Amino acid sequence: VKTIRVRTKPPYAVAIGEDALSQLPAAIDRLRPSKVFVITSPRVRDFWGKELGRHVPANWIEVADGEQHKTLPTLERITRELVKQGADRKSVVVAFGGGVIGDMAGFAAATYMRGIPVVQVPTTLLAQVDAAIGGKTGVNLPEGKNLVGAFHQPRAVIADTRVLETLPPREFRAGLFEVIKSGAIADARLFSTLERERDKVLARDMGVLESVIAAAVQVKARIVAADEHEGDLRRILNFGHTVGHALEAESNYRQFLHGEAVAWGMIAAAEIGVNSGVMRAEDAERLIDLIIEYGPLPAVSAKPRRILMLIQSDKKTMRGVPHFVLTPKIGAAKVVSGIASPVVRAAVEGICQR
Ligand SMILES: NC(=O)c1ccc[n+]([C@@H]2O[C@H](COP(=O)([O-])OP(=O)(O)OC[C@H]3O[C@@H](n4cnc5c(N)ncnc54)[C@H](O)[C@@H]3O)[C@@H](O)[C@H]2O)c1
Ligand SMILES: [Zn+2]
Numbered sequence: 566v567k568t569i570r571v572r573t574k575p576p577y578a579v580a581i582g583e584d585a586l587s588q589l590p591a592a593i594d595r596l597r598p599s600k601v602f603v604i605t606s607p608r609v610r611d612f613w614g615k616e617l618g619r620h621v622p623a624n625w626i627e628v629a630d631g632e633q634h635k636t637l638p639t640l641e642r643i644t645r646e647l648v649k650q651g652a653d654r655k656s657v658v659v660a661f662g663g664g665v666i667g668d669m670a671g672f673a674a675a676t677y678m679r680g681i682p683v684v685q686v687p688t689t690l691l692a693q694v695d696a697a698i699g700g701k702t703g704v705n706l707p708e709g710k711n712l713v714g715a716f717h718q719p720r721a722v723i724a725d726t727r728v729l730e731t732l733p734p735r736e737f738r739a740g741l742f743e744v745i746k747s748g749a750i751a752d753a754r755l756f757s758t759l760e761r762e763r764d765k766v767l768a769r770d771m772g773v774l775e776s777v778i779a780a781a782v783q784v785k786a787r788i789v790a791a792d793e794h795e796g797d798l799r800r801i802l803n804f805g806h807t808v809g810h811a812l813e814a815e816s817n818y819r820q821f822l823h824g825e826a827v828a829w830g831m832i833a834a835a836e837i838g839v840n841s842g843v844m845r846a847e848d849a850e851r852l853i854d855l856i857i858e859y860g861p862l863p864a865v866s867a868k869p870r871r872i873l874m875l876i877q878s879d880k881k882t883m884r885g886v887p888h889f890v891l892t893p894k895i896g897a898a899k900v901v902s903g904i905a906s907p908v909v910r911a912a913v914e915g916i917c918q919r
């Protein structure tokens with residue numbers, strides 16, 4: 566098991582590896598809780614509830630975990646269930662599930678009695694490398710995603726790689742695209758490992774997985790610690806997300822998993838990088854090849870014009886000028902504004918034709 570420190574205030578540890586769950590009791594004991602509440606979904610509990618239960622006696626709260634349930638009504642159910650089951654200021658929440666559970670349970674913990682500690686136990690690859698780290702919590706409104714939330718850093722994160730065994734292949738690959746993102750923006754070695762060890766990664770070889778997850782967590786940990794409340798630095802984590810969000814919104818979040826949309830976004834960003842003179846063609850080719858190797862991706866069926874309109878209205882757009890995170894080379898990123906619109910258009914047309 567590898568441990569990575571996230572140097573926020575207060576700092577916390579992320580344990581990663583086969584049997585990381587065995588570190589959960591110590592992580593919880595340190596908080597001296599009156600009671601422990603595991604918030605999870607029926608699916609995650611079916612697969613892994615017994616295993617978690619072996620490590621900590623707890624009260625359980627189950628809620629559905631689709632994106633459509635990441636709402637204020639579900640948050641109300643969670644918090645009222647906390648009251649009903651006797652949670653007080655000294656209670657601890659364990660968020661046990663994918664990013665949807667992590668965001669909701671984290672937000673419940675951030676607000677219940679003005680804030681109680683949360684320990685994140687992410688069970689999807691996306692949640693292990695991204696959602697569980699960094700302290701962003703929240704829910705969606707009918708008007709848009711993640712519009713209500715709070716920063717609430719977890720007191721510990723336990724990423725047990727064994728739980729990934731039951732993840733559907735498509736979910737697993739979607740998480741890998743965020744791992745590719747981490748390599749592309751900040752860790753050239755991770756990027757090469759993903760190139761070299763593709764077969765083992767896709768076969769979920771525990772040893773290789775532990776090291777690539779740890780590397781991706783390290784990238785996020787470093788960036789989050791330097792920029793706890795999402796100033797400029799954190800924005801490089803949004804590599805591929807400007808076009809990615811547009812694709813998700815265009816298809817009403819139905820056609821692509823988040824990681825898949827981001828993968829298309831990274832392909833577009835590579836094209837933009839080359840055509841704006843920021844990125845060398847060889848590096849762009851490496852990035853695009855790697856993404857294709859971890860595919861397949863669902864085809865982009867939207868009209869380029871629709872996607873371009875949504876890019877214009879993205880929240881990262883400032884005064885109508887879209888900002889793009891670009892990678893000058895593998896392992897480095899910067900935010901670039903003022904990209905000429907024909908360059909953006911060509912990149913969007915490019916992914917629509919692939
Ligand atoms: N807070 C952040 O910084 C942050 C960052 C990235 C994403 N997110 C959020 O994360 C959410 C997406 O998270 P996600 O991709 O984990 O989706 P998810 O939580 O919806 O989980 C995906 C599916 O996998 C199932 N599942 C979970 N663990 C499993 C396991 N071990 N075995 C089998 N099935 C399992 C779930 O039941 C669900 O059906 C989005 O709401 C997004 O906004 C938050
Ligand atoms: Zn993302």
